[in-house]
Amino acid sequence: MNRLRAPHLLALVFGIAFLYLPILVLVLYSFNASRLVTVWGGFSTRWYAALLQNQALLDAAWLSLKVALVSASLATILGLLSALALGRFGRFAGRTLFAGMIAAPLVMPEVITGLALLLLFVGLDAERGFWTVTIAHVTLTACFATIVIQARLVMLDRSLEEAAQDLGATPLRVFFAITLPMIAPAILAGWLLAFTLSLDDLVLASFTSGPGSTTLPMRIYSSVRLGVTPEINAASTLLIALVATVVVLASLLIKRDALART
Amino acid sequence: MARKSLGNIRRSFAPWADPAAIPQVRFESVTKRFGDITAVSDLTLSLYPGEFHALLGPSGCGKTTLMRMLAGFETPDSGRILLDGQDLAGIPPHLRPTNMMFQSYALFPHMSVFDNIAFGLRQQGLAREAVAARVAEMLTLVKLEGFAGRRPDQLSGGQKQRVALARALARRPKVLLLDEPLGALDKKLREETQYELMDLQAELGLTFLMVTHDQDEAMAMADRISVMERGRIAQVGAPEEIYEMPANRYVAEFVGDINIFEGMVISVEGEIIRIDSAAGLLVLDDPAPGLATGEKASLALRPEKIDILTAEPEGPGNKAAGEIWDIGYLGDFTMVQVKLDGEAGQLVKVALPNRSRKTETPIAWDDRVWLSWDVEAGILLRG
């Protein structure tokens, strides 16, 4: 298994190509001067310029960004608390229900979660908009953040915390001096996951947003339902570039952090 | 002059001493590199039918690589490996008539003990009844009757070791390869298993090649030991040869405890050699052809060959004065460190056997004592 054999290489090339070619096509055609999707009309950035004129799309992007920032931060806090509750608090009353509620959104179809939350908001007579979408996103993404942070917490060598306690640190001090720094990469990863999931979500937002609070995926969805448009290609390219940059930067950061620790 | 036998064993099995004997396995000038590292370097070694051979050395000395080349998991960069006269080059592991007991045992976790042992037999296309019969035979051999239905994770360490052994033996290999076979067992179990393995080898008459870093294990089990150092063989020989006649300082220091007195040869009269060292004038009786006066040489001395006396000994032989520096009571013997008088103040290890439960002349820290040893006790190391 030391060398890469031909069938393995073939599987790798085919698999990676399958994953990336569609995205590549999309990016490529965002620079197409022609409006027609199949005709290459030369290189142009006109669709990016058009994007800047599209106030509705810009508003939607700004709203999505705000929702993602707020909901990811709240979700990470809840995720950290949940991970600690599940990983460090032993048994407590209602732990099984709690663990079940953490795991459920991972397998729950979004249409159901969205429907349920909408019915709650209607029942509470809450005005739908920024906060209802944010609450929906926090509920979904906090579970993902919990899983990511808990996985790191489980891997953490308990004897490090015990050593700190043995050396006289209080539990709170142990948490801030030992536990938190050790799981920081996972917290960052959890935040990023929550952020991108929120930025990406169409279904929950469609159910829980109100008039005048259209998120970017909702805007994109309503235009692409009618067909392929180069303007959306440009918007998608920007979004992909943003997310790819953040993820790659974060993984480098985490790697460097891990290297510095060893 | 007829020399006395080494150690206290008289061996009858010694095909390597017979020029007419045909080796079963032959490594011929085998070299293996991993990148810049030469794991095995131009190594030649013969194993004889029925021999229990141990490759002994520290980790990274190339012993495991040498064995894995015989199994077929690594390919030599140059040289040949012959088994019963057949060149093994190009034969993949699954077609070689050798079987290996892995250090981790490598028991298939998703198969029962029965299926693990039967695995190799099924690859041969053996009939169902024949497989069952052979597995039963193997289970009896390793004393695990009644364990056929267990899964590996339901077994103790010692039981896993036996299953791994049974699995490797089931195909009746020409050579059984053992990679640190006792490494994962605790001390008590290790000794028991050691003798069981030896009995098994004698019973089956198979050639065993064992890799180990544990000298006690190698000494106790093997007919011959190859002490390896950085891809080469430092010395091959029976355990008592390795212990009593180490070829060089590396072997002397790797196998067992030893004291080394460095010095210079001041006279050679037949086999009587005198060396001037920091511990005084030392005499030893050891053949050393071509040794000349003025050469650098050392006298190596095993701790159990030294006596501790409270008064200066009379007569010929070696002696040195010092004081007790440290005492370690180990049960079967007591390891004493004596600091010799003089500027160098060399520490000498002495093993005192505890023959009786009580002694009339106990020693204590800081006691003044004399060390004494036979002229035949020391080993001459040149250079």
Place this chain on the structure above:
Amino acid sequence: METGTKARFSPGRGWPAPRWLVVALPYAWLLAFFLLPFLIVLRIALSDTARALPPYAPHWTGWAEAWNFLQALDLESFATLVGDSLYLDAYLSSLRIAATATLIALLIAFPLAYAMASAPRRWQPALLILVILPFWTSFLIRVYAWMAILRPEGVLDALLRGLGLIDEPLGLMNTETAVLIGMVYSYLPFMVLPIYTSLERLDRSLLEAAADLGATPLRRFVSIVIPLARPGIYAGCFLVFVPAIGEFVIPDLLGGPETLMIGKVLWTEFFSNRDWPLASAVAILLLLILAVPLLAYQRFARKEAA
């Protein structure tokens, strides 16, 4: 100083005063925004359809009147679900499409994961990032990317026509095939990662031992690799199959009128037909269906752990 601070906080190995908040905060959140909404869905699934806004009756007026709701329960919506073959067909076709997509994803993912696990160690982190990265980029955009490829006179048609392989457009867009492609593509990382993890963990000495005992490369693959990768295979299938059943975006954008999927039916009932009780009933029944693979997987995982 250390002993001083030790005395200041609560004694023992527990946390200081706000300890209970660590559990209570997320617990309360999940109760309010996860469990409670489901009880409401269940409640509404059992109520009458009404054209008022919100389109269900009786109206929710307060916690104190909960008892009134219970008295007004009826199973009308569930009767509709069972009576109208549209819904049954939608459930069945969702299961069929999800199962097919899972199988195709497995066939593509296994060789990929195997090749990744067999690659030189130092390449593996990079390969892993390559496989995970598309998962981080927008799901909606990845589905949309296939619209440009599959549509009539789209990229695929143009390419194949350019190569002289076809004369007519393939007409893949708005078909079940397009839905399958979209699902396999979107969920592939979920299949690759667990399989890769179980293959990467596979002890190489087991393969060597099998070779040493006379097993050919094919035999080693069938007897050792596949059985030991089983946890990863099951996890991957679960992670693809379950979300695929309730999928909405993919059948909506890539599927045609004849591709019936339950997620889409729910969406239509809710947004277009505004029949909230029926939509709720669809959701409840979908949850019951999802419980089957969930329980099956849990049983497998528990058996694996034991």
